[in-house]
Amino acid sequence: MKIVRITLISLIGIYIGLVVLFESWLGYSQPTNANSLVITTFDSMEAKDRVLSAVNNDGKLYVSANHWPRSWYRQTLSNPNVEVLYKGEKKSYLAVPVEGEEHDRLMIEHAHPLTFRILTGFPPRYFIRFDLQN
Template identity: 45%
Template sequence: MKIFKRIAIGIVIVYVLIIVAFESMLGYSQPEFEGTVVLTTTNENEDSFERVLTRLVTNDTLYVRVNHWPRAWYYRLIDNPNVKVTVDGETNDYLAVEIEGDEYELVQNDHDAGIVFRILTGFPPRHIVRFDPL
């Protein structure tokens, strides 16, 4: 029985290391490609922080999904929802609004990340944010 326990612990450790490696790689490299946006948030000292995120568009409305464990940008956005978003090189001011209910389900169904992505990210809690132009 001890061998099964050790194997199970080993599998869990390897899985956690895979999640940490995957999240770290994305966090440090912040790959930009067609379909990404650059979100600029500010903290209480008005310091600016940029984050590259995948752009989601449903019914001509711009959204992003909170998909990963590192999410300081999300907490800054909740504290100060007045943000700047750069799409295709053009920067505009937006009000960030966390969505829920029917709107959440609609966007989630339109842009499901899939089970492989969820496994690689360790099943973090998911949120979706809508950007309303100012």
Template identity: 50%
Template sequence: MMNTTGNAWVKLPLLLLLIYVGIVAAAESALGYFQPSSANTLVITTEDSDGGRHERVLSRLELNNQLFVAVNHWPRAWYRRVRQNPSVQVDLNGTKRNYLALPATEEERQSLNDQFGLSFGFRLVTGFPPRYFIRLEPV
């Protein structure tokens, strides 16, 4: 006779993991599709290697009169494009300006994490992605 109780203890965690991954994928997809904006957001335009331009709505962060954006989610094609070509255009409150997008220093990263920490709930819903910061230097 086969022990079906043992199989249930294996299947249940796998089922819960699949449900969790589905929730994260749905939440991230909805954010990427709808790109909600507010007074605390900006639109960054990046360029790919073929010259194609891509817009992404991001939350803006300010620290010591310096403008930053955070990489908080798994979909991060915009971040890969910034790392390949740091010349970006930012639309901030209807004003477009060119910037150089540079990785934040370790000191800036720590200060930004301290001041703009993410809640456990946010991190849970987004699947605990690694967090990076980009400093936007006007050119």
């Protein structure tokens, strides 16, 4: 029984280590693709950039917080006036947290595969919609 317990604790520790390693690598490398954007958040008037994957749905632009490190998300909630560089254009947006039916629809239509969820440690997922400011 003691061997089973030690093995289980070791496996959990290894899994947590893999999640931390994967999340750290993503944060450090900031990988990009054709559908990436750069969000600029403002914390105490200090600008901070972060590369995120864009989610396009019904002509609206979204991003999702789907990793454990999410300081950009907290900064966006505290100051929703952000700038977004997307497809070569930088514009000012109001970041609106998505809730209810809209959130549920996005979760279904833009679901992550199980392997991604395993690698990221099954974090909760929150969406932000960008409403263009004039």
